[in-house]
Amino acid sequence: MLVDRINQAARKVPTWAVYIVYLIPVPVLLYMAQTGGLGREPINALERELGEIALQLVIIGLCISPLRRFIGVNLIKFRRTIGVLAFTYVVLHLLVWAVLDVQSIDRVVADIIKRPYITIGMAAFILMLPLALTSNNTSVKWLGAVWRRLHLLTYPVAILSGVHFVWLSKGFQLEPLVYLTVILALLALRVPTLVRKVAT
Amino acid sequence: MAHRWKNTLTRADATPLAAYMNRRQIMAGAMGLGLIGAAGMARSQEAELEPNSWEDITQYNNFYEFGTGKSDPARNAHTLTTEPWTVAIDGLVDNPGDYSMGQIMEAMTIEERIYRFRCVEAWSMVIPWNGFELADLLNLAGVQEGAKYVAFETALRPDEMPGVRFPVLDWPYVEGLRLDEAMHPLTMMATGIYGKPIPNQNGAPIRLVVPWKYGFKSIKSIVRITVTEDEPPTSWNKANGREYGFYSNVNPEVDHPRWSQASERMVGGGLFAKRQPTLMFNGYEEDVASLYDGMDLRANF
Numbered sequence: 001m002l003v004d005r006i007n008q009a010a011r012k013v014p015t016w017a018v019y020i021v022y023l024i025p026v027p028v029l030l031y032m033a034q035t036g037g038l039g040r041e042p043i044n045a046l047e048r049e050l051g052e053i054a055l056q057l058v059i060i061g062l063c064i065s066p067l068r069r070f071i072g073v074n075l076i077k078f079r080r081t082i083g084v085l086a087f088t089y090v091v092l093h094l095l096v097w098a099v100l101d102v103q104s105i106d107r108v109v110a111d112i113i114k115r116p117y118i119t120i121g122m123a124a125f126i127l128m129l130p131l132a133l134t135s136n137n138t139s140v141k142w143l144g145a146v147w148r149r150l151h152l153l154t155y156p157v158a159i160l161s162g163v164h165f166v167w168l169s170k171g172f173q174l175e176p177l178v179y180l181t182v183i184l185a186l187l188a189l190r191v192p193t194l195v196r197k198v199a200t
Numbered sequence: 201m202a203h204r205w206k207n208t209l210t211r212a213d214a215t216p217l218a219a220y221m222n223r224r225q226i227m228a229g230a231m232g233l234g235l236i237g238a239a240g241m242a243r244s245q246e247a248e249l250e251p252n253s254w255e256d257i258t259q260y261n262n263f264y265e266f267g268t269g270k271s272d273p274a275r276n277a278h279t280l281t282t283e284p285w286t287v288a289i290d291g292l293v294d295n296p297g298d299y300s301m302g303q304i305m306e307a308m309t310i311e312e313r314i315y316r317f318r319c320v321e322a323w324s325m326v327i328p329w330n331g332f333e334l335a336d337l338l339n340l341a342g343v344q345e346g347a348k349y350v351a352f353e354t355a356l357r358p359d360e361m362p363g364v365r366f367p368v369l370d371w372p373y374v375e376g377l378r379l380d381e382a383m384h385p386l387t388m389m390a391t392g393i394y395g396k397p398i399p400n401q402n403g404a405p406i407r408l409v410v411p412w413k414y415g416f417k418s419i420k421s422i423v424r425i426t427v428t429e430d431e432p433p434t435s436w437n438k439a440n441g442r443e444y445g446f447y448s449n450v451n452p453e454v455d456h457p458r459w460s461q462a463s464e465r466m467v468g469g470g471l472f473a474k475r476q477p478t479l480m481f482n483g484y485e486e487d488v489a490s491l492y493d494g495m496d497l498r499a500n501f
Contacts, residue, residue, distance in 0.1 A: 041465070
């Protein structure tokens, strides 16, 4: 069975390998930005690439439990890794935006207050903070059931990130809508379980 | 009539294509030798403005008919057939009809204009355009009594334009100007950049350039010009009227609902390019502010 083979292979892959593979784009993108590989205006391009990778990681993270429930593929051990990587890319995205793009604290604050798409992007980042802080083994052990409930914050984070992308686009563009649709579909898969849990 | 408007950016600022790479060094050398006198320093702010490189101008474009990515037009626009090309001029004109590019070029005197170009997305360039004043073309067609606006339309060719398969905008792209804006000596029709024929991604073979308005007003690859009595619809206004007005004059005091227009970033400055303040009417306030006397620029954004 393919599923068994995937599960066996996954058991052999250490989580640190996922970190390494998924952090390769960081130096590659920085190099490209410096050498013209990201086009004539690399700041926006870099900001956008980092944000898009973060969003993809959020989506990958949301795929893990449905993969186990519906197909039997067990990648649970990578879920926290994916989450930490998503947070890492969000931080880089935020840094490029604030330092290289906006270039002033006043304007950063003004943008967060005045621009709704930035406000919700920032809200997603703030909701991610407790998740990142409790992503270590000690927290998982200490918080127990609370940890699991706390990490349901991933759902609003995913929705806010998807809306953030749709909202910042000019005109009627396909790509951000595809991202948001995928996120909403992955969350919809969880509705029956959540309803059952609330009911009991 | 050519040469009605004198550029504050002079020929010295439009460096021959082959030499622009060396321009900084030459300038630095000239400064060091004290060759730039008081007259030169008087417009020192202008002298600092340097046209963007050919690569900046031709590889970083918004031309959604060829894709929404900034490098999509440079990659995809080669499919656009620009020969033969005719521009239909109709509406309230004495000589309506299809004007071939050959006819137009024969009737017009091509001159160079170095203009600032400010995109609504808060990036900017300085571009050495070649072309002629729109007024000359409109006079050739003969604008009739009662005309108040000029409408423009971009070619719509699904076979040549991969971007029009998806309704990012309501194709074809349309734009418009008030007649006095269209007749203003700053308003030009560009057919070249850096003395070379204008590349497809920049709006070949003929495009509008209105330097005091956000870039999207400067419609590309024009196939129709209609002189009208009523304000014509414009693409971005149709797509999102709250964000894009008919006038769309560059104004650092009126923000786009989703971002500030107070500053801009010059393309080509790399990863650490500093933002610079955006100028009222993109630096052409002296030339065009009178067009809007008594008008609430916040309401008529």
